[in-house]
Amino acid sequence: MQRSSFGRRNPRSMRQVSAKMEALLEELETARTEAKKRDKNRCQALARGLVKPYTCSGPIHVHHIVPRSRSRSVYAELSNLVCLCEAHHLGPDGVHQQPAWAESVGLLDYAPGDVVDD
Secondary structure (H helix, E strand, O other), rough: OOEOOOEEOOOHHHHHHHHHHHHHHHHHHHHHHHHHHOOOOOOOHHHOOOOOHHHHOEEEEEEOOOOOOOOOOOOOOOOHEEEHHHHHOOOOOOOOOHHHHHHOOOOOOOOOOOOOOO
């Protein structure tokens, strides 16, 4: 939260931040819907032939290829989103637990030295 020079919260600045966040969330929701349409609401680990069908399980999640913490500029872009089943997103064999595998198949672009853009 931003504070005025006297240490009080600045409601005008907080409204501006809130409006920007609301716009970003709306843009992200639109991109998530488009990603589900594009990927036919199916796990792309399976669709790309990277895994066997019996390994997919759980609901479909929309995954960010470039994590939000690494780049805010592509956060809500359709090209940065891909549908994955819960197992391939968050499970023990998923992109977040197996980043080397995920990066090798194009499901994660996370270079530790990357700079976060503002």
